[in-house]
Amino acid sequence: MNTDPLNIVFHGQNATNFRPGFEALIEPQHRISDLSDGLDQPGERTLYENADVVIGIQLNNTMPQPLRARLFHAPAAGTDAISTALLPAQCVLANCFGHENAIAEYVMASLLMRHVPLVRADQDLRQGRWTFWAGRPTALRTEMGAQTLGLLGLVVVSLPFTNSTQGLVDARAISAMRPDAVLMNVGRGAVIEEKALYEALKARQIGGAVIDTWYQYPTPTQSECTPSKFDFAALDNVLMTPHMSGWTAGTVRRRQETLAENIGRLSRGEALIHVLHGPR
Amino acid sequence: MNTDPLNIVFHGQNATNFRPGFEALIEPQHRISDLSDGLDQPGERTLYENADVVIGIQLNNTMPQPLRARLFHAPAAGTDAISTALLPAQCVLANCFGHENAIAEYVMASLLMRHVPLVRADQDLRQGRWTFWAGRPTALRTEMGAQTLGLLGLVVVSLPFTNSTQGLVDARAISAMRPDAVLMNVGRGAVIEEKALYEALKARQIGGAVIDTWYQYPTPTQSECTPSKFDFAALDNVLMTPHMSGWTAGTVRRRQETLAENIGRLSRGEALIHVLHGPR
Numbered sequence: 001m002n003t004d005p006l007n008i009v010f011h012g013q014n015a016t017n018f019r020p021g022f023e024a025l026i027e028p029q030h031r032i033s034d035l036s037d038g039l040d041q042p043g044e045r046t047l048y049e050n051a052d053v054v055i056g057i058q059l060n061n062t063m064p065q066p067l068r069a070r071l072f073h074a075p076a077a078g079t080d081a082i083s084t085a086l087l088p089a090q091c092v093l094a095n096c097f098g099h100e101n102a103i104a105e106y107v108m109a110s111l112l113m114r115h116v117p118l119v120r121a122d123q124d125l126r127q128g129r130w131t132f133w134a135g136r137p138t139a140l141r142t143e144m145g146a147q148t149l150g151l152l153g154l155v156v157v158s159l160p161f162t163n164s165t166q167g168l169v170d171a172r173a174i175s176a177m178r179p180d181a182v183l184m185n186v187g188r189g190a191v192i193e194e195k196a197l198y199e200a201l202k203a204r205q206i207g208g209a210v211i212d213t214w215y216q217y218p219t220p221t222q223s224e225c226t227p228s229k230f231d232f233a234a235l236d237n238v239l240m241t242p243h244m245s246g247w248t249a250g251t252v253r254r255r256q257e258t259l260a261e262n263i264g265r266l267s268r269g270e271a272l273i274h275v276l277h278g279p280r
Numbered sequence: 281m282n283t284d285p286l287n288i289v290f291h292g293q294n295a296t297n298f299r300p301g302f303e304a305l306i307e308p309q310h311r312i313s314d315l316s317d318g319l320d321q322p323g324e325r326t327l328y329e330n331a332d333v334v335i336g337i338q339l340n341n342t343m344p345q346p347l348r349a350r351l352f353h354a355p356a357a358g359t360d361a362i363s364t365a366l367l368p369a370q371c372v373l374a375n376c377f378g379h380e381n382a383i384a385e386y387v388m389a390s391l392l393m394r395h396v397p398l399v400r401a402d403q404d405l406r407q408g409r410w411t412f413w414a415g416r417p418t419a420l421r422t423e424m425g426a427q428t429l430g431l432l433g434l435v436v437v438s439l440p441f442t443n444s445t446q447g448l449v450d451a452r453a454i455s456a457m458r459p460d461a462v463l464m465n466v467g468r469g470a471v472i473e474e475k476a477l478y479e480a481l482k483a484r485q486i487g488g489a490v491i492d493t494w495y496q497y498p499t500p501t502q503s504e505c506t507p508s509k510f511d512f513a514a515l516d517n518v519l520m521t522p523h524m525s526g527w528t529a530g531t532v533r534r535r536q537e538t539l540a541e542n543i544g545r546l547s548r549g550e551a552l553i554h555v556l557h558g559p560r
Contacts, residue, residue: 109396112389121521126503126513134527143530225407233406241401247414250423
């Protein structure tokens, strides 16, 4: 079945991650253009304004408007940076998931790491030291399976950032946790109150934390930065990772499949999936 | 129900691991004695020879014989060091499991570690470097869920050491593996041919290995040693751990429960569980 060709634009660096091999996932008559974040290269503004499908994570009033778009598709779950007021009336906003497996592996790996001391065992045995040898009483380790897991969202703190989740885990919530509890955040940093988290860890009020989502992030002009105004790096009871839990080749592939599925549905006039907004 | 008292001996250092809290698991009329590995302290030989139940991992012809024993119970799965010919006719040999959960966590942790770079991510972010930040193309990691797992035994190489498993994985078997395959051994070292494994890793014929069970172990007179006559420590594609996969507080507790269950059954005249041998 050949349908009308669609003009598809991949907008910006983030969308570029989902570009390799994308032709193979959609019908051949569609046209794909790759546009820079600034939309300031020759012809980019026109391509953006005339696109049928925009794949991107940002739309604000400093940018041209995608006046003809029928589908604005974020290749991500979060669409906070896409101003729906700027979408034309006929346009649908959709998002992508596909990061669930990746996050599950991150959660399991970081929880297991607290119980199975592989790094130190390997370092020691390379020097002939059998520190964790079965049968040595001092080698006994704990089991993850014996722990209690508290869920806030799907698992662990995995809530998105909204008005109702901001600061949901505050000093009072943390003080209600067990002294050996480990707080993990793979949702959005601001769901856990920054100062309360830092002070609870510093005072060893809880057992520790695994923090993947933060309070400060790199920007286009500053590629590296500290993740908080508090000195989490000085604490030994926190595992600090850079918002990486969902970022795998599998996530990219599954999101590409969602994008391609919606492009196929749009070109055949079928109902779209993962719709968040529109048409008006 | 009060039954006849049994004389129970815990023999040697290994059995000592299963001793704390054991009274609480059995009926109060039984008598427990703790004996050294050498059975050479005053009264130990008599206690051993008159025991109804021996908990230990060793019986050979340099030792006194447990002439009155009705149950010789290894607090471990392997009973290679217990000579059944030396057990009296009325005696049953039993073993323990309970390490399955612990090994499963070790296997998951060491496999996940290859895919989720938590240690480096944490080291870098503490210095403000967002190396594995989602969206950075160079940060994309792989997923364990996308891998193929080959099983030899229950999972991975988890076979016990017997005549038929010795050297089962030899150079020919390794050469049949995919070049990106990772070989994991949590069973017994000798199931994988030592030289073939070392040479395949050194030549990067396979992707890597996770080795928990080895070819050389510490002895009572030498508490630390290299785990092989080959220099595995010089290889960067092997994770080396000291036969630790099953050794957790949970394993000890579950094995204590098996030991206590069999002591209860023996004292009530019921059929024992996990019986490997006897009575004759």
